[in-house]
Amino acid sequence: MNLLKQIQIVLVETSHSGNIGSTARAMKTMGLSHLRLVSPKQSIDEQAVALSAGAKDVLEQAQIFNRFDDAIADCQLIVGTSARLRHLQSSLIEPRACGELAMQRAKQGKVAIVFGRERVGLTNEELLKCHYHLNVPTNAEYGSLNLAMAVQLVSYEIRMAWLNLTKNMQNDQQNLPLTENTNISYPSAESLAHFFNHTERLYRELGFIRNDAVMLKLRRLYQRCELETAELNLLRGMLTAVEKGLNK
The missing domain is CATH 1.10.8.590 (Helicase, Ruva Protein; domain 3)
Incomplete structure (x- = not known):
């Protein structure tokens, strides 16, 4: 099974169609293909296709949902991106660890990586429905990342974890990163x-x-x-x- 196909990139209420296209491009360069959109403010239009730069297939198979709960319903691990640190200390995870965890959990089922609205991110209610909260340790003096940049960064770490996992499997090694019992099942x-x-x-x-x-x-x-x-x-x-x- 291609574990990368278990990864679902979820965008919530995206304001600009161009960001959807740029996200598709960022995903495809790292081998990810499953994009889910929750109530996008603009549909997938010509600008989205233009900025996808060859990732039109990712846009064509993107799933659109009216509710956040429906977009994550069949996923057994949900990671929400957030710049809020104070109230989420116990569940924070950085991109590299997120990539490794996503690959390990992809063996059991679908994994959702959720990105919020361009201006305000995810609501508290949405964050509460995530198992982990992804925070990028950016420069404290200037930590501005646009949506596609954030997706590219996380997708890269997921791909690196997948490459390492694949290499270890090919070399017949048993000590994989974040080793866990693959017979364990997690609820959706x-x-x-x-x-x-x-x-x-x-x-x-x-x-x-x-x-x-x-x-x-x-x-x-x-x-x-x-x-x-x-x-x-x-x-x-x-x-x-x-x-x-x-x-x-």
């Missing part, structure tokens, strides 16, 4: 969303959750744990058992 974002909804509904009924802040903390906790599918199923079973007990 859609499955996690159902679990969070189930949790909130039950805990509100029990009176444990009385304001939104509690659920936000629980979401951060579970996201940080990177629940495996078997663990998620166990938690869902526990919630169902509690519900049955209440009904009795």
Whole structure:
């Protein structure tokens, strides 16, 4: 399996069609081909095609979604880009580590790398739905990166991790970067969303959750744990058992 095909580049509410085209070019140079657009402000037009500079095929097969949740629903690892550092310390990851992690997790399922709006980035709600938050350690005095530059940088690190992984496999080496059990299965974002909804509904009924802040903390906790599918199923079973007990 070509692990690069598991990587989904997601652009949220892109303002300029040219940025979509430039993103496609940045992706194709690094071997990435799956582009997802969430409610783009402009459609893929002639300017997008012109700036794609030969990556028209990436644009032609781009998927368009109306909702952010739908764009990441089938992905089991979501990495959101963010320039906000203060509130995300526990989940920050830099591009090189992101590339290595993306390649390892691509063995189990689809990986989404999410880029926000050109001016304001991702909302807090969107960031909360990401397992990790990618931050580029730019010059503190001038850290301006345009959208396509950011995509190019991250795509490069993903390709380097893929090349290293491929080389190690060809050399029959077992000590791969970030070695982990490839039999482990991780839930999709859609499955996690159902679990969070189930949790909130039950805990509100029990009176444990009385304001939104509690659920936000629980979401951060579970996201940080990177629940495996078997663990998620166990938690869902526990919630169902509690519900049955209440009904009795």
